[in-house]
Amino acid sequence: MGNENFFERVYVxxxxxxxxxxxxxxxxxxxxxxxxxxxxxxxxMNGSIDEEDIAAxxxxxxxxxxxxxxxFGGSRLMEQLLQSEGVEVENNQVKNxxxxxxxxxxxxxxxxxx
DNA sequence: TGGGTGACGAGTC
DNA sequence: CGACTCGCCACCC
Numbered sequence: 001m002g003n004e005n006f007f008e009r010v011y012v013x014x015x016x017x018x019x020x021x022x023x024x025x026x027x028x029x030x031x032x033x034x035x036x037x038x039x040x041x042x043x044x045m046n047g048s049i050d051e052e053d054i055a056a057x058x059x060x061x062x063x064x065x066x067x068x069x070x071x072f073g074g075s076r077l078m079e080q081l082l083q084s085e086g087v088e089v090e091n092n093q094v095k096n097x098x099x100x101x102x103x104x105x106x107x108x109x110x111x112x113x114x
Numbered sequence: 115t116g117g118g119t120g121a122c123g124a125g126t127c
Numbered sequence: 128c129g130a131c132t133c134g135c136c137a138c139c140c
Contacts, residue, residue, distance in 0.1 A: 025123085026123055029135095039120065039135060041122075042121035046121060060121085061122065067121050126131080
């Protein structure tokens, strides 16, 4: 994966987010070695909407806010997808965020990707 | 060629 | 606290 472009890296990590867990744009950016490009992660997720196997709804901002819900068909789709996985959402925000938060840099081994 | 635009995040006040 | 700035960089006019 070393030579894969930025988007590919984002997708690889996104595919590994466990069912019922969430992570943040910044956490992904940090893990793939682009710590200051969290914004690009969000941009990449936008292009992943078409990719069936990428759970873009499991990626929220650093506060657990569903900042990307607008990019899912319905205004509640993202929230519903999360709820269906057991992730509680209230006020566009993931409840118990720190408990369901999945940090790739802690759970994954960089050597397998970089 | 150049400028506006973000599914962000960290910092400042 | 909220409001604001700045760095980031692929894309789209």
